[in-house]
Amino acid sequence: MKIAKTLSLGLIAALSYSSQVSAQTVKFPAFSAEAHRGGRGLWPENTILAMLNAMKIDDITTLEMDTHITKDKQVVVTHDDYLSPSFMLTPDGQEIPTSDAKKYPVFQMDYPTLKSFDLGTKPLAGFPQQEKVKTHIPLLSDLIDAVQADIKKNKRKQFFYNIETKCSPAGDGLTNPEPSVFVKLLMDVIEKKKITPYVVIQSFDKRTIQLIHEKYPEVKTSFLIANKKTFEENIADLGFKPFILSPEWHTVTEDMVKKAHEAGVKVIPWTANTIDDMKKLRALEVDGIISDYPDLLAKSK
Numbered sequence: 348m349k350i351a352k353t354l355s356l357g358l359i360a361a362l363s364y365s366s367q368v369s370a371q372t373v374k375f376p377a378f379s380a381e382a383h384r385g386g387r388g389l390w391p392e393n394t395i396l397a398m399l400n401a402m403k404i405d406d407i408t409t410l411e412m413d414t415h416i417t418k419d420k421q422v423v424v425t426h427d428d429y430l431s432p433s434f435m436l437t438p439d440g441q442e443i444p445t446s447d448a449k450k451y452p453v454f455q456m457d458y459p460t461l462k463s464f465d466l467g468t469k470p471l472a473g474f475p476q477q478e479k480v481k482t483h484i485p486l487l488s489d490l491i492d493a494v495q496a497d498i499k500k501n502k503r504k505q506f507f508y509n510i511e512t513k514c515s516p517a518g519d520g521l522t523n524p525e526p527s528v529f530v531k532l533l534m535d536v537i538e539k540k541k542i543t544p545y546v547v548i549q550s551f552d553k554r555t556i557q558l559i560h561e562k563y564p565e566v567k568t569s570f571l572i573a574n575k576k577t578f579e580e581n582i583a584d585l586g587f588k589p590f591i592l593s594p595e596w597h598t599v600t601e602d603m604v605k606k607a608h609e610a611g612v613k614v615i616p617w618t619a620n621t622i623d624d625m626k627k628l629r630a631l632e633v634d635g636i637i638s639d640y641p642d643l644l645a646k647s648k
Contacts, residue, residue, distance in 0.1 A: 373544040376408040379635025388639035391467035409507040428522040436465035512555040
């Protein structure tokens with residue numbers, strides 16, 4: 348009995364060590380070319396179809412996406428706190444009036460109801476190239492399954508997932524759960540799908556990535572910022588050095604990149620959508636770019 352117990356404990360330790368090694372030895376892209384919301388300039392945002400399309404584009408390494416939590420505690424891939432009249436239609440294909448812009452909070456809807464709304468049929472202003480197709484807000488688990496199946500079927504490289512937690516202190520209990528609940532639900536999906544080494548968790552809400560840093564130190568984190576603070580001020584605000592600092596693209600400076608690199612932090616700005624802007628960022632030696640147009644990003648080298 349003692350021998351069997353010893354062997355069992357040894358196996359658990361070996362598996363744990365193996366998991367840690369795989370997380371530590373996975374090589375992050377030298378340049379992380381990221382399809383923002385799957386590349387919403389080309390396909391409906393944050394959908395499985397958008398992600399699968401981005402994977403066909405040479406040089407794209409990373410699928411960027413947003414997550415929310417539903418009333419029935421499902422992790423879904425969508426950006427807005429409420430179903431947007433700009434590009435969502437009701438289950439029977441009707442427009443959502445602008446007066447109902449806050450009628451459908453994702454956090455207050457069960458997933459079967461949320462899934463019944465049409466995402467992708469209505470043209471989205473600002474993205475005339477976007478393919479029009481009826482689809483829906485996916486579960487994160489279903490999206491991961493589709494991506495991993497496509498990788499296997501088509502013998503593609505392993506893509507990275509840059510996953511944002513859409514939450515804020517003001518939204519606690521209204522449009523999002525409190526951070527510890529959000530992080531636990533999200534990480535349960537990621538760990539179950541065995542993609543942890545290929546995941547970056549990003550957020551404007553520092554609370555979620557602080558929790559990731561504390562409870563899941565093997566997971567890469569990215570601090571999203573849209574401010575004029577210095578690199579040092581942003582890091583001091585966060586309280587630790589993240590794997591990535593992700594600033595709004597036009598706020599990136601040579602000094603910011605230099606100081607980040609000296610501190611061992613990568614800089615991956617969002618959301619540059621012209622080749623000229625992408626080339627300017629590459630000249631500053633950023634470590635990646637997030638773009639609505641993954642096709643242009645691939646051409647900007």
